[in-house]
Amino acid sequence: MIRLRSIRKKLVAVVMSTTLAALLVSVGTVIIYDLRSYRHVLINDLETQAELLGHMTSAALTFNDANLARENLALLKSRPNVRAAAIYNANRKLFASYLAPGAAVDFPEIPVEGKARKEDGDLIVFHRIVEKGEVLGFVYLRAENALLARTFDYFGIAAGVTLLALFIAWLLVRRLGGVITVPIVDITRIAHEVVATRDYSRRAHRNSNDEAAELVDSFNAMLTEIEQRTRELEDSNREIAREAQRRSEVQQQVMRMNEQLEQRVEERTRQLALANAELGEAIAEARSANQAKSAFLSSMSHELRTPLNAILGFAQVLTSDSLPTTAEQKKEFANHILKSGRHLLTLINEILDLAKVESGAVSLSMEPVALHDMLAECRSMIEPLAFERGIRVLFPDNANAVVMADRTRLKQVLLNLLSNAIKYNRESGAVVLACSSDTPERLRLSVQDTGFGLRPDQVNALFQPFNRLGQEGGSEEGTGIGLVVTKRLVELMGGTIGVTSSPGVGSVFWIELQATTPHAMPAERTAPVLRLASGAPGGQAPRLLLYVEDNPANLKLVEELVRLRPDLRLLCAPDGPRGLALARSHLPDIILMDLNLPGMSGTEVLKELRRDPRTADIPVLALTANAMPRDIERGLAAGFDRYLTKPIEIDKFTEAIDSVLAQPADHHAIERSGS
Structure with missing residues (x-):
């Protein structure tokens, strides 16, 4: 109904509404802010009181003196807002309690820690009593929530202030509203007179210099325009001409829109054709991938069934009563079964390696690797196979270069290339x-054989699963997966792999890796090494430190660090299983653990140590090249007492060893249970 009122009443209504909204917002903001502050004050006061009670009753809890605790709680009589209080011991059992006069409160059986909360109109606080890092008990306080009464007081004050402000605003609007409404009322009066008398010479009076005065001027100008009736026909003609021009412009715009629409249709058609072409390519790629998958599965089925056929066939002959066999035949058949079983195991391991590499589940530990030691290890492992087949294997004499690689995976790559070169060689x-370097940054290792070589089409399909170096139908056992895994591993280590071959002459397989600064690297240990210190200071027995690490350089560095400390003796293990066995047999004082270990990972060894009651409390420190923040978080979450990263910082390394050895064994158990 506000549209039916006069402008003066509308002005009053607008001012009063605006004033009311502003008052509600401002007063409401002040009230809400003050109530929040008051609530924080209540909670802080109650928590402070709980903390004071905790300090006062810590002695009573320590000496199990409930009377002293009740006397401390009786001091709350000076705080009438506290309705109830209680002390719980470390076992969360009620130790002492207090009830204000007239209060009827049920104490909780077990304290639940957390922030202050409301319950039945009261504020409740639980506070932990801690003395020298040990939890002695809990304080329970229940106090009246004075926030509701304060809220009602504020609402009463706000209502009074709002009514008074609205009354003052109403008086001011009624007294000063005429300044705005008088010019408008005058225009309204003149308009009524012009309509009634048709006298367009009348003018409204201008009595101000504001927007109302502009309205008066506009109204008077309108009357002047209306007086010029003689110009109506001319104005009408001009309007018709303008309308015709606008119509022409609209037609031209429609034509331009039609042209744009045609262009869009053509563009959309081209995009659709391109999308159809891309879809066809995607379908072709999907079909090709499906065919490759089918071929892979078919080859894998064939490779799995071939050794299984020999195993099951000879096993049936051995177990058959109708096919008598001699002891010599049984031994021969058993050898065939054993050979086929080993071939099947190799096939399964290679398939699992391929699956790990393709899924990105392979974890590499990149570090400087001395080729001299690596090639010596490969030579000792490959020479028996070469001797059986009458193949000469030549290694470089002075391979002093160092490459950045994962030691275990690099050995796997070299052994695979060497075994293939022996397997597919001539009599x-x-x-x-050979080892060569075209640039200081890259190093090439090449394996050359004198085999039958490969045709170009065989070379192109070489790094595909179940392609056995082009030896289809040959007598050599193999899966063809090894080269696929080798290629993926080399690429993961930041290297490249390639092959050149001449039919009837032989093949050369090569890999290139990043070279680094050469330095002497000791040979890898194949058995645990125990180094004893000459004696600890003060006649104390030296502490035993077990270091589980497969890298000889890292083992040598830690040996030299421990050699400088007469209070320590060092026990080394080159892999996870032997490290676990040494920990169980020697029960060292502290264990250093690499994460990427052969046989078992460092995390798996840690789990086994924690399961065994004899080794569960031995502190274990991770020492690894996995230095990303997420790796450190996972290591600490797995249960390592400290997490040290490579390269070793000697000060941090020494501080970690000293701090862990300085703590009692039960302290480590408490820390792990707390984490």
Whole structure:
């Protein structure tokens, strides 16, 4: 109904509404802010009181003196807002209690820690009593929530202030509203007179210099325009001409829109054709991938069934009563079963390796690797196979270069290339391993054989699963997966792999890796090494430190660090299983653990140590090249007492060893249970 009122009443209504809204917002903001502050004050006061009670009753809890605790709680009589209080011991049992006069409160059986909360109109606080890092008990306080009464007081004050402000605003609007409404009322009066008398010479009076005065001027100008009736026909003609021009412009705009629409249709058609072409390519790629998958599964089924056929066939012959066999035949058949079983195991391991590499589940530990030691290890492992087949294997004499690689995976790559070169060689052939460097940053390792070589089409399909170096139908056992895994591992280590081959002459397989600064690297240990210190200061027995690490350089560095400390003796293990066995047999004082270990990972060894009651409390420190923040978080979450990263910082390394050895064994158990 506000539209039916006069402008003066509308002005009053607008001012009063605006004033009311402003008052509600401002007063409401002040009230809400003050109530929040008051609530924080109540909670802080109650928590402070709980903390004071905790300090006062810590002695009573320590000496199990309930009377002293009740006397401390009786001091709350000076705080009438506290309705109830209680002390719980460390076992969360009620130790002492207090009830204000007239209060009827049920104490909770077990204290529940957390922030202050409301319950039945009261504020409740639980506070932990801690003395020298040990939890002695809990304080329970229940106090009246004075926030509601304060809220009602504020609402009463706000209502009074709002009514008074609205009354003052109403008086001011009624007294000063005429300044705005008088010019408008005058225009309204003149308009009524012009309509009634048709006298367009009348003018409204201008009595101000504001927007109302502009309205008066506009109204008077309108009357002047209306007086010029003689110009109506001319104005009408001009309007018709303008309308015709606008119509022409609209037609031209429609034509331009039609042209744009045609262009969009053509563009959309081209995009659709391109999308159809891309869809066709995607379908072709999907079909090709499906065919490759089918071929892979078919080859894998064939490779799995071949050794299984020999195993099951000879096993049936051995177990058959109708096919008598001699002891010599049984031994021969058993050898065939054993050979096929080993071949099947190799096949399964290679398939699992391929699956790990393709899924990105392979974890590499990149570090400087001395080729001299690596090639010596490969030579000792490959020479028996070469001797059986009458193949000469030649290694470089002075391979002093160092490459950045994962030691275990690099050994796997070299052994696979060397075993293939021996397996597919001629009778009395040769295998030559060479080391060369075209640039200081890259190092090439090449394996050359004197085999039958490969045709270009065989080379192109070489790094595909179940492609056995082009030896389809040959007598050599193999899966063809090893080269696929080798290629993926080399690429993961930041290297490249390639092959050149000449039919009838032989093949050369090569890999290139990043070279780094050469330095002497000791040979890898194959058995645990125990180094004893000459004696600890003060006649104390030296502490035993077990270091589980497969990298000889890292083992040598830690040996030298421990050698400088007469209070320590060092026990080394090159892999996870042997490290676990040494920990159980020697029960060291502290264990350093690499994470990427052969046989078992460092995390798996840690789990086994924690399961065994004899080794559960031995502190274990991680020492690894996995230095990303997420790796550190996972290591600490797995249960390592400290997490040290490579390269070793000697000060941090020494501080970690000293701090862990300085703590009692039960302290480590408490820390792990708390984490």
